[in-house]
Amino acid sequence: MASGGENEQVSNKQVILKNYVTGSPKESDMYVSTNGTIKLKVPEGSNGILVKNLYLSCDPYMLDLNNMKNYGASNTDSKPPVTPLVGYGVAKVLDSEHPNFKKGDLVWGITKWEEYSLITNVEGLFKIQHTNVPLSYYTGILGMPGITAYAGFYEICSPKRGDHVFISAASGAVGQLVGQLAKLLGCYVVGSAGSKEKVDLLKNKLKFDEAFNYKEEPDLDAALKRYFPEGIDIYFDNVGGKMLDAVLLNMRPHGRIAVCGLISQYNLDKPEGVHNLMHLLIKQVQIKGFVVTDYYHLFPKFLDLVLPHIAEGKIVYVEDIVEGLELGPAAFVGLFSGHNVGKQVVLVSKE
Amino acid sequence: MASGGENEQVSNKQVILKNYVTGSPKESDMYVSTNGTIKLKVPEGSNGILVKNLYLSCDPYMLDLNNMKNYGASNTDSKPPVTPLVGYGVAKVLDSEHPNFKKGDLVWGITKWEEYSLITNVEGLFKIQHTNVPLSYYTGILGMPGITAYAGFYEICSPKRGDHVFISAASGAVGQLVGQLAKLLGCYVVGSAGSKEKVDLLKNKLKFDEAFNYKEEPDLDAALKRYFPEGIDIYFDNVGGKMLDAVLLNMRPHGRIAVCGLISQYNLDKPEGVHNLMHLLIKQVQIKGFVVTDYYHLFPKFLDLVLPHIAEGKIVYVEDIVEGLELGPAAFVGLFSGHNVGKQVVLVSKE
Numbered sequence: 001m002a003s004g005g006e007n008e009q010v011s012n013k014q015v016i017l018k019n020y021v022t023g024s025p026k027e028s029d030m031y032v033s034t035n036g037t038i039k040l041k042v043p044e045g046s047n048g049i050l051v052k053n054l055y056l057s058c059d060p061y062m063l064d065l066n067n068m069k070n071y072g073a074s075n076t077d078s079k080p081p082v083t084p085l086v087g088y089g090v091a092k093v094l095d096s097e098h099p100n101f102k103k104g105d106l107v108w109g110i111t112k113w114e115e116y117s118l119i120t121n122v123e124g125l126f127k128i129q130h131t132n133v134p135l136s137y138y139t140g141i142l143g144m145p146g147i148t149a150y151a152g153f154y155e156i157c158s159p160k161r162g163d164h165v166f167i168s169a170a171s172g173a174v175g176q177l178v179g180q181l182a183k184l185l186g187c188y189v190v191g192s193a194g195s196k197e198k199v200d201l202l203k204n205k206l207k208f209d210e211a212f213n214y215k216e217e218p219d220l221d222a223a224l225k226r227y228f229p230e231g232i233d234i235y236f237d238n239v240g241g242k243m244l245d246a247v248l249l250n251m252r253p254h255g256r257i258a259v260c261g262l263i264s265q266y267n268l269d270k271p272e273g274v275h276n277l278m279h280l281l282i283k284q285v286q287i288k289g290f291v292v293t294d295y296y297h298l299f300p301k302f303l304d305l306v307l308p309h310i311a312e313g314k315i316v317y318v319e320d321i322v323e324g325l326e327l328g329p330a331a332f333v334g335l336f337s338g339h340n341v342g343k344q345v346v347l348v349s350k351e
Numbered sequence: 352m353a354s355g356g357e358n359e360q361v362s363n364k365q366v367i368l369k370n371y372v373t374g375s376p377k378e379s380d381m382y383v384s385t386n387g388t389i390k391l392k393v394p395e396g397s398n399g400i401l402v403k404n405l406y407l408s409c410d411p412y413m414l415d416l417n418n419m420k421n422y423g424a425s426n427t428d429s430k431p432p433v434t435p436l437v438g439y440g441v442a443k444v445l446d447s448e449h450p451n452f453k454k455g456d457l458v459w460g461i462t463k464w465e466e467y468s469l470i471t472n473v474e475g476l477f478k479i480q481h482t483n484v485p486l487s488y489y490t491g492i493l494g495m496p497g498i499t500a501y502a503g504f505y506e507i508c509s510p511k512r513g514d515h516v517f518i519s520a521a522s523g524a525v526g527q528l529v530g531q532l533a534k535l536l537g538c539y540v541v542g543s544a545g546s547k548e549k550v551d552l553l554k555n556k557l558k559f560d561e562a563f564n565y566k567e568e569p570d571l572d573a574a575l576k577r578y579f580p581e582g583i584d585i586y587f588d589n590v591g592g593k594m595l596d597a598v599l600l601n602m603r604p605h606g607r608i609a610v611c612g613l614i615s616q617y618n619l620d621k622p623e624g625v626h627n628l629m630h631l632l633i634k635q636v637q638i639k640g641f642v643v644t645d646y647y648h649l650f651p652k653f654l655d656l657v658l659p660h661i662a663e664g665k666i667v668y669v670e671d672i673v674e675g676l677e678l679g680p681a682a683f684v685g686l687f688s689g690h691n692v693g694k695q696v697v698l699v700s701k702e
Contacts, residue, residue, distance in 0.1 A: 259631045273624010280640030287638045289631030
């Protein structure tokens with residue numbers, strides 16, 4: 001192995017899918033390989049960049065992004081490709097053959113679960129311009145979840161002052177920001193989450209009007225009626241399933257539901273049935289699914305709104321950061337049992 | 352009984368609910384009373400009108416309008432009030448104490464299932480201005496179902512030329528017009544219905560591109576894939592339940608679903624579960640329930656569009672008319688088994 005110079009090969013730890021996932025993902029579905037090496041130089045003419053990954057984002061939709069469940073496969077014995085997981089992250093450019101990027105640039109966007117990545121398709125990357133905030137924020141409140149919250153709330157939910165807003169999985173990166181945007185607009189805001197610690201976070205740190213632990217509510221309809229005796233104008237849905245069904249019973253006329261995620265359904269063989277769609281008609285409710293990529297053009301407008309609020313402490317943000325790529329599989333798996341408090345991030349390297 | 356003059360009492364046949372409905376409505380849940388009499392004069396100062404009912408409209412939502420299922424009742428032995436059913440109809444004004452109406456006016460809107468009605472709340476009535484069409488049309492294509500089709504299609508579905516449009520219960524009053532409006536706009540249009548006769552009607556008389564009998568399709572998903580190999584842009588939903596679930600699997604990105612009716616669900620103790628809402632997210636689909644009363648302001652615009660097309664034969668309309676109030680209960684009950692071909696109307700009197 002050569003050492004030093006532009007031909008230097010360095011070791012490159014990677015998180016790799018060992019076998020396709022059935023049911024909920026388990027730590028043992030993945031492994032951390034220490035065998036890999038990488039040359040810290042972009043091949044000439046490749047139009048790519050070589051980055052050092054700093055922070056990786058743990059997100060439920062990585063199941064789909066990596067085809068971790070092998071949807072549509074006929075051969076159930078097949079093995080996944082031996083390549084690192086794909087996901088969102090924050091990285092530093094070490095070398096570039098692309099005109100838009102230069103050594104030293106910080107970027108966020110689609111990268112891989114490894115120490116260093118050669119990225120030949122840079123379309124999924126955004127350059128980081130504002131570094132007076134923790135860089136990890138670009139996996140969350142200032143990255144894809146942030147623009148998801150912003151677009152979902154303002155573009156899909158048509159919010160107005162005084163609206164009664166309910167957010168499920170409210171302590172996640174998206175939910176935290178939706179709730180705070182709604183509060184800033186003058187809405188009444190209630191969030192649900194899956195532990196006492198998360199509920200405390202929502203009420204005390206994020207200043208939601210109310211919050212409850214859905215796991216302690218045998219009757220979700222009754223819980224919603226307690227917090228919304230006059231009904232719900234806006235539901236920002238991160239979970240789907242039973243909660244959506246209960247919310248439908250409590251919508252106000254002309255209410256809006258943004259379907260952002262359905263984490264309760266991802267690991268079921270057959271999704272739960274939603275029985276109360278009749279209320280769409282009775283209450284003239286709109287439900288709309290959306291994906292953030294349709295709204296990336298709003299990113300500058302989003303930063304203009306959110307950055308000053310963060311600087312002034314009017315918007316706060318809670319992360320759950322584990323240190324070391326080795327802890328990545330456990331952090332990812334923990335999402336599905338609600339283990340994390342705040343946005344789950346993996347710190348790969350501090351710089 | 353006095354005869355002649357303004358104090359004349361005449362007999363007034365009425366359709367009355369005998370007992371609250373459980374499951375699907377049956378003919379025996381209603382009876383036709385010939386005991387009633389009415390004075391053909393509006394009480395002075397009542398601000399009401401006295402009408403002779405000409406045509407009555409049979410609609411599934413009459414179950415709700417008349418609380419025929421006694422929703423929310425604690426005493427299950429209770430009996431319904433001994434009053435005629437309420438529903439939409441076309442009527443002729445015989446006497447008026449209201450400044451907006453005069454003797455001889457023709458109206459459509461909320462009336463009662465009886466020969467003559469005293470209407471003291473005229474807010475639910477529209478004056479008929481165009482009489483060069485069959486008057487019965489004002490129970491359907493030119494009345495509430497017509498404006499429902501127009502508003503649902505143009506305001507909820509955001510249609511454009513070339514869109515792939517699917518309509519369930521397509522041979523009903525609403526479905527017929529939605530399909531023809533979509534064809535006039537240059538869409539590809541497929542309808543489902545529940546008999547060969549209705550399917551023939553859709554294809555041959557209403558000029559849908561395709562139509563199928565859902566009762567002969569063991570796999571609705573496969574049927575939809577056959578008619579929409581490239582997917583569905585717009586679904587005009589009159590039925591809900593299993594069909595909606597299958598449609599969700601076949602929506603194109605950014606598709607729109609208007610929820611207009613859920614006839615498949617009205618008579619179930621517990622509504623069927625809809626399992627495929629995940630596709631709202633995957634395909635960024637919008638579902639919106641709506642009620643026509645939010646769109647009555649569009650009525651003049653709607654008539655401007657539809658009346659010339661009817662006169663030129665570019666929009667046709669199929670009715671299923673039974674003669675005589677006595678046949679009303681059977682006609683209403685028949686809706687729920689799909690007995691009617693075209694809009695179900697009861698002729699009470701020809702003038």
